[in-house]
Amino acid sequence: MNRFNSTVPDDEYLADSNVLFYLSDAVTQLLEHKEEYTQFGVIRYFAEYFSSVKNSNHVLFREYNYIRATPHNRASFIRVFWRCYRQIGKSGDSLSVLEYRSLLHLLCPDFPLAMVQSAARIVLMDDAIDCLMSFSDFLYALQLQFYYPEFLDSVLVIYQDLLAGKSPNTVIVPTSTSIEQLPSVAAEETDKEKQPQDGVEPSTLAQCVDALCDRFKRSHPPRSCMREVLEQTNKVSYYSFLMSLAKHETINQTIGALPSMAEFLIDPEMDQELDKLITQISVSPGSNSSGSAVGGLKEVQRRASPRRNIHHRRKMEVESDGSTEETDSSEN
Amino acid sequence: MADKEKRRSGATPPGMTEGKATKSDSDREFLSQAGVGELLRGAILKMVEARSDDPIGFLADHFCNLASASETGTAGGSDGDHLNNGPLSAGAQEQQHLNRALWHLRLTHHSQRSAFSNNVRVAYDLLNLTGPLRRSGEAPEAPDGSCTDSPTEGGGGVKGGLYTQTLQCLCSEGGVPASTSAPLLQRLHCQDHEAVPYDIFRHGVLTCAVFSDYIRQAQRLYAEVCCPDEGPASRPLCLAVLGTLKEALETSQGCEANCCDNANTKVNPCLEANVKALRYLEASAKISPDKLGQAMAGAQTRGPGGNMDAKEFENAAAELFITRVKVVS
Numbered sequence: 052m053n054r055f056n057s058t059v060p061d062d063e064y065l066a067d068s069n070v071l072f073y074l075s076d077a078v079t080q081l082l083e084h085k086e087e088y089t090q091f092g093v094i095r096y097f098a099e100y101f102s103s104v105k106n107s108n109h110v111l112f113r114e115y116n117y118i119r120a121t122p123h124n125r126a127s128f129i130r131v132f133w134r135c136y137r138q139i140g141k142s143g144d145s146l147s148v149l150e151y152r153s154l155l156h157l158l159c160p161d162f163p164l165a166m167v168q169s170a171a172r173i174v175l176m177d178d179a180i181d182c183l184m185s186f187s188d189f190l191y192a193l194q195l196q197f198y199y200p201e202f203l204d205s206v207l208v209i210y211q212d213l214l215a216g217k218s219p220n221t222v223i224v225p226t227s228t229s230i231e232q233l234p235s236v237a238a239e240e241t242d243k244e245k246q247p248q249d250g251v252e253p254s255t256l257a258q259c260v261d262a263l264c265d266r267f268k269r270s271h272p273p274r275s276c277m278r279e280v281l282e283q284t285n286k287v288s289y290y291s292f293l294m295s296l297a298k299h300e301t302i303n304q305t306i307g308a309l310p311s312m313a314e315f316l317i318d319p320e321m322d323q324e325l326d327k328l329i330t331q332i333s334v335s336p337g338s339n340s341s342g343s344a345v346g347g348l349k350e351v352q353r354r355a356s357p358r359r360n361i362h363h364r365r366k367m368e369v370e371s372d373g374s375t376e377e378t379d380s381s382e383n
Numbered sequence: 384m385a386d387k388e389k390r391r392s393g394a395t396p397p398g399m400t401e402g403k404a405t406k407s408d409s410d411r412e413f414l415s416q417a418g419v420g421e422l423l424r425g426a427i428l429k430m431v432e433a434r435s436d437d438p439i440g441f442l443a444d445h446f447c448n449l450a451s452a453s454e455t456g457t458a459g460g461s462d463g464d465h466l467n468n469g470p471l472s473a474g475a476q477e478q479q480h481l482n483r484a485l486w487h488l489r490l491t492h493h494s495q496r497s498a499f500s501n502n503v504r505v506a507y508d509l510l511n512l513t514g515p516l517r518r519s520g521e522a523p524e525a526p527d528g529s530c531t532d533s534p535t536e537g538g539g540g541v542k543g544g545l546y547t548q549t550l551q552c553l554c555s556e557g558g559v560p561a562s563t564s565a566p567l568l569q570r571l572h573c574q575d576h577e578a579v580p581y582d583i584f585r586h587g588v589l590t591c592a593v594f595s596d597y598i599r600q601a602q603r604l605y606a607e608v609c610c611p612d613e614g615p616a617s618r619p620l621c622l623a624v625l626g627t628l629k630e631a632l633e634t635s636q637g638c639e640a641n642c643c644d645n646a647n648t649k650v651n652p653c654l655e656a657n658v659k660a661l662r663y664l665e666a667s668a669k670i671s672p673d674k675l676g677q678a679m680a681g682a683q684t685r686g687p688g689g690n691m692d693a694k695e696f697e698n699a700a701a702e703l704f705i706t707r708v709k710v711v712s
Binding site for chain 2: 061064065068070073074078081082085089092093094095097098100101102104105123
C-alpha cells in the first residue's frame, strides 16, 4: 500500500530505491564500453542493464565493491552463487575454504578471502578452519555473513566486550566508534586465544543486540528471530549464535535470495535448461563428462551476460515479456 | 535537481585525475550526443511520478518499452512498403498499440490522479493512431514517453471495439474474473463502429481501474469474514457485511460536494465518489470494526441461514458497485 502514502519526499524515495546508484553505474559502464554497448542503441542498453538488475544477473563477473554495494546486489550475488554451484550440493561434495574461494573468484574476481573465512568460521564454529564443509552449510553461512557483515562485526565487538566482563551499558557507546576501525580477522584471532570460549549470558547479549538494531536501520536480521535464537540456550557463544541465525528460515526468507534449506537443491527452471544443455552436449562428440558444476556455470554464463548476446535476447524478450515478470515477483 | 547532479558525478567518477581530463570531456560529449541526460531525466521523472513499489522493475520496463517503441518506429513506420502489406499489418499494429496503451495505463495507480490522467491521454492518443485516417501521419513516440500535445480530433476518436478490448484487458489484469466484470462492461460498452471521444474513454478506463481495486478489496473483506479452515462464511454474516458496505457507498454518494473540492476539475463526481467509497470500504473493514462487529453480532443471533461462498459475495459486492455506474449511451 505504498501508493497511498505519497508523503515520502522524492529525495528519500530515490535514496531508498538505490536507483541513482544503478543509474550512475550504468552510465559508467556505458562509457567504459562505448562501442560494444551502443551498437543497438543507448535506450536498448539501459533496457538491458535494468532488466539484468531486475533479474539479479547484473552482479555476475563484477567487482567486489559493486556486488556488495546494495542489499539487492548482495542478495543477487548469493543467488547467483547458489545457482551456479548447486550441483556441488547435489553431488554431496565437501570443499575447503580455499576451494570455495576459487569458486567465488570465478564469479567475482576480487572476492576477498576474509569474507570466505568468516563464513567458514560460522560453519565450523571457529574451530579447525581448514576442515571441509558441505555446500549447504557454507552457502547459508555465506549468505548471513555476506548480507549483514557490518552488523555481525558490531555484534562481535559487543560479544568480546561482554566476554571481557565489561558491563553492557559501557559496551554500546564504544562500539559505535569502533565499527569503522574494526580489527580484521587477524586481530580477532589473537583475541580468541586470550579469551576462554565459554560464551555469554544470552539475555545480556539480546539486550545489547536490540540496542544495536536501533542504529542499523534496516540492515540487520529481524529482531524477533534473534530474540528467538537467544532464548533457546542458556549460554551462547558468538559463533553458535551466528550458526543459529544462518540456519534460521525466517531470516533466509527475509533476504529472499535462496529457497528454504529443505529445497535448496531444487531449481526447476535451471534444471530444465541444464537438461537441454546436456542433450546438446551428448549430441556433440568429444565434450563428454565435463564436470556437472562446470556445466552449470557455463549455463549461467550463457543466461546471465546480457550484453554479449544482446541480439539474441532482444528477440526473446519481444516474445516473453510477461513471463519474466512472473518469475521475478518472488525474488523482490 | 539533486538527482541530476548525482548522476553527473556518476558519469565522471570522482576518482578521475587531471590527466584524464580530456577523456572526461569526450565522455561528456558522447553522453550529450547520445542524449543520455535527457533519457535519464525523463526516466527519473516518470519513476518519481509513478512511485512504483519496484523502482528497478519500473525502469527496466520503461526502457524496454522505449526501446521497442523506437525500434518499431524506425523499422515499420517510415518504409513505403506498408501499403502493400497494409491489411495484414494493420491488425498486428493495432495489437501493438493496444499493448503499449495498456502499458501506459498500468504505469500509475489511479489514485495518483494527475499522473494517471496523463497516461490515459497518452494511451488514448496511441489507440487513436490506429484509426485509418492517421495511418500515414504516424510518428514514433517521443523518447521520454511523454505525450505530444497534438489535438486528438484528427483520428476522430478511438474505435469502439478497441475501447472495449482495452477495458476488458484492464479488468482481467486487475484480477477481476470475466464473469464479474461482464455486467460492468455491458454498461460501459460502445459499439464497434463508434468513435469513442476522450471523455468517455477516460470515464471507462477510470471506472475499470477503480472497479478492479474495489473487487480486490471485496475479496479481502470476504477473507476477513470467513475463517479459512471452516469453509464458506455464513450467509447472515455476509449479508450484514454487504449491508454495511451498501450503507457506506450510499454515504459516499451523499458527500459528492466535499470530495469535489480536492479533485481535479475534470473529474466525474460519480467516479470520485467511487474512489471515496473504496476508502470507506477499507475503513469499514479495518478502522471501524465495531460497527461491522455490531451488525455481524446481530446477524449471528438470528441463527443459521446457510452459507455464502466467495463468488457469491463477490458478485453481490460487484452489483452494489455496478448499479452506481451510469450507462454509456
